[in-house]
Amino acid sequence: MSSVILAPATPPASCLGCEVRKLTVYRTAGAEAFAQSPFVDRLRVSFEAKQTILQDGEVPAHIHIVYSGWAARVKQLADGRRQILSFVLPGDLVVRHATAGKPLPFSVRSVTRVALCAFEIGAFTTFMRSSVALLQSAAEDYAAEFEQSDQRIVDLGQRDAMERVTRLILELEGRLKRKGMAADGKFEFPLRQEHIADALGLTTVHVNRTLSALRGKDIIRYGHGRMEIADRSALERLAGWHAATARPSAAPEALAASR
Amino acid sequence: MSSVILAPATPPASCLGCEVRKLTVYRTAGAEAFAQSPFVDRLRVSFEAKQTILQDGEVPAHIHIVYSGWAARVKQLADGRRQILSFVLPGDLVVRHATAGKPLPFSVRSVTRVALCAFEIGAFTTFMRSSVALLQSAAEDYAAEFEQSDQRIVDLGQRDAMERVTRLILELEGRLKRKGMAADGKFEFPLRQEHIADALGLTTVHVNRTLSALRGKDIIRYGHGRMEIADRSALERLAGWHAATARPSAAPEALAASR
């Protein structure tokens, strides 16, 4: 676990020295940007696992960045069905900036214990518009999110359970690796099978059978909140992970941990 | 069909007087903006139905706006499966601006005959950054697209065929209505059943049975490239179209045709 970021319980006082900043949408901001506009109203908030961080319909007063822990953007239907739209990992914006100031079209719930940094929307917007590099990284992140959504649409529309599950594992590993939070195919994996089911449009029963099949062939190993890819080529083959499809590129190449 | 925009075969010479401009991401640009930066390199391009407008992997040299006709963003898998990510209607950006300059992660194919306006990327970017109002409408459009993607993810992950089909019809009617291209529940509907199937992750056979059921109960009427919602409340009930869900708001209220 050498390269894994072990974030302290609370974020540091200044963004400038923050480990997580390198993973954020303002990663390209230099010292001078923070000198001019130091995110005066920054708050730190934290939640236990399985709490509602933001509720569908509310108008958030702040822009939130995940400092540590995992969360999920969720749509809850009236009859109890629920769909996880995406998982939110350290460094990610909890709510895309474009949506800020409007009623949320989804809820955000913590998967694990989560620590967040919250910035006042107006100040954050001004800050993000203060340099072309920042606008550029915002655009990159938008593009990556669109691509991730599109990928999920293809998965749900066209792929069977085995493909969906294997692709989710590879997607998460890719994102974590780019954040320096996965190495040698091993990473924290706090999702319950119910999270996987809700994200992939399957039932927990079927997710269980699918994971069991993968574990039975020793393609993956999991448990105790961790996941290990034991046979990557088999996993990629099952996922239909042809090189062409393999780039949901959730972060710019500059930050790629390896490969 | 009084309020329907009947666009001439070719776009007018100037954006300023263009009917379709009101539907675009630069709808908030005034005469002065065009005076300063009149999209010098604008081109007009048109395609017959069922042509590939942009190919997966290519790096488009221009930003395209649909002037007339329908297109679809499509992911084609190696084994022949295909998923339509979204339909692109008049006034819509063919490729989101954030993705510009990078290899396309999908193809764009025309559904009907389509006329496009193409702008040089650099000039368009400069133009869009020239006013806060423009940045604002870009953000609104991003938010609307994210919401539309999220909605599709919920549909594919959680909803059955009847819900998916009815919701697609209502979604398209809503978008067209806001563009002034639908009235009294009647609108152009050039999609083949195969388009619907590819968008909703179903087979054409099953789409056919679902549509037949709706037509049999006289909830919708269709054919000859048109659709009519004959029994809106029944349609909305089948779609689970509770008021809360009913706003994929693809354009700002200011442009709403009615309601």
Add this chain to the structure above:
DNA sequence: CGGCAATTTGAGTAAGGTCAAGCCTAGTGG
């Protein structure tokens, strides 16, 4: 009028869902 694309219908099948138990395992409290 002939031909091709699209739609429609039927019969059989399979992937994944539903329902219902039973089984771990990490905490908790005695």
Add this chain to the structure above:
DNA sequence: CCACTAGGCTTGACCTTACTCAAATTGCCG
């Protein structure tokens, strides 16, 4: 230190939705 519990995981039996394959029909266009 151990029994108890609750949440999560696992497994079995059966069922439903949507898919597959195949053929017939319709409609459009030259």
